Amino acid sequence: MSPTRIFISVLLMAACGQLSAGESMADFSISASVSPDGIIPPGTEGVLAITVTNQGPDDGVPLFYMDRTDDGTGVFNYPPLHFQFPGALLTGPCDTPPEPGPPQGEFLTWITPAIVAGESVGCTFAFTVAETSIISQVGRWTVGAFSGANDPNEGNNVADVLLLFAEPPDAVSVPALSGWASIVLALMLGSIALRSGAGHWA
Numbered sequence: 001m002s003p004t005r006i007f008i009s010v011l012l013m014a015a016c017g018q019l020s021a022g023e024s025m026a027d028f029s030i031s032a033s034v035s036p037d038g039i040i041p042p043g044t045e046g047v048l049a050i051t052v053t054n055q056g057p058d059d060g061v062p063l064f065y066m067d068r069t070d071d072g073t074g075v076f077n078y079p080p081l082h083f084q085f086p087g088a089l090l091t092g093p094c095d096t097p098p099e100p101g102p103p104q105g106e107f108l109t110w111i112t113p114a115i116v117a118g119e120s121v122g123c124t125f126a127f128t129v130a131e132t133s134i135i136s137q138v139g140r141w142t143v144g145a146f147s148g149a150n151d152p153n154e155g156n157n158v159a160d161v162l163l164l165f166a167e168p169p170d171a172v173s174v175p176a177l178s179g180w181a182s183i184v185l186a187l188m189l190g191s192i193a194l195r196s197g198a199g200h201w202a
Contacts, residue, residue, distance in 0.1 A: 026060030026117070026149035029053045029156035032141045039164045040129050042080070047090065048125045050110075052143055055156075056117030060149030063097060066107040067140040067158070078105030079139045079163050080132035083125060092123025097146060111146050135166045 031051045040046055052062045068076045083106045094110040101109050112121040139161040145151040 024058035024060070024149040025152045026058050026062075026115075026145060027055035027153045027156070028060065028062040028115075028143045028145060028151050029055055030062075030064055030141060030143035030159045032139070032159035032161050034139065034161050034163060039167060041165055042129050042131045044129045046081075046127055046129065048081075048127055048139075049122065050092075050094075050125070050141060050159075051120055051122045052112060052115065053120040054115040054117055055153075058149045059114050059116045060151075061111055061114050061146045062121075062143050063109060063111045063146035064141055064143040065101075065109040066104040067142050069138045069140045069160075071134050071137050073134070078107075079137045080130040080134075080165070081105075081107070081127040081139065081163075082130045083107050083127050088125045088127065090124040090126050093121060094123035114148055129165060132165055135168060136162060136164045139163050 029052070031053075033049045034040070035047050035049070036044070050064060052064060054060060054062070066078060068078055071077045071079075085106075085108070088107075092112075094112050096108055097111045103109075107125070110123070112123070115121055141159045143157050143159075151157065
């Protein structure tokens with residue numbers, strides 16, 4: 001039997017094993033948005049909105065948290081968003097898990113009640129932008145299965161939001177050569193080339 005057929009057979013056996021064991025699957029996806037829109041300088045109070053959707057096919061309990069991202073200086077860190085507890089959760093049925101893990105920066109790990117296939121749950125959180133020396137950073141939130149089902153698709157488990165903390169610097173314009181300066185430069189380069197050629201043939 002060829003290696004390809006062996007590989008396909010192994011995959012089919014694994015799939016059959018999961019079906020026979022009755023393992024439930026729930027494909028969770030996440031979206032995130034931050035307001036106010038645009039630049040949010042240090043001291044700004046804002047709202048983070050998280051929506052978790054169960055794409056099915058089974059029910060499940062999702063868990064989400066904030067991930068580290070590159071802050072542009074080569075050091076991986078969280079965005080400078082200060083989530084004040086216990087008042088960070090503004091709306092929604094999100095809660096901390098029975099055995100919460102370490103805080104993701106100042107944003108804890110959160111779970112929602114069981115979501116049936118095809119439904120979504122939304123929660124909003126209050127934050128204040130802390131002092132920072134960076135102009136922008138990506139805010140990243142990740143979702144996964146907490147209990148009740150396994151998530152078979154990790155391609156939709158991450159939501160990124162570009163956070164702007166200051167105006168980007170103005171582009172530095174490069175002065176263009178005037179017409180006369182261009183002619184003089186061309187004559188100079190031609191003269192150098194002629195002299196180099198004369199020296200070579202001498």
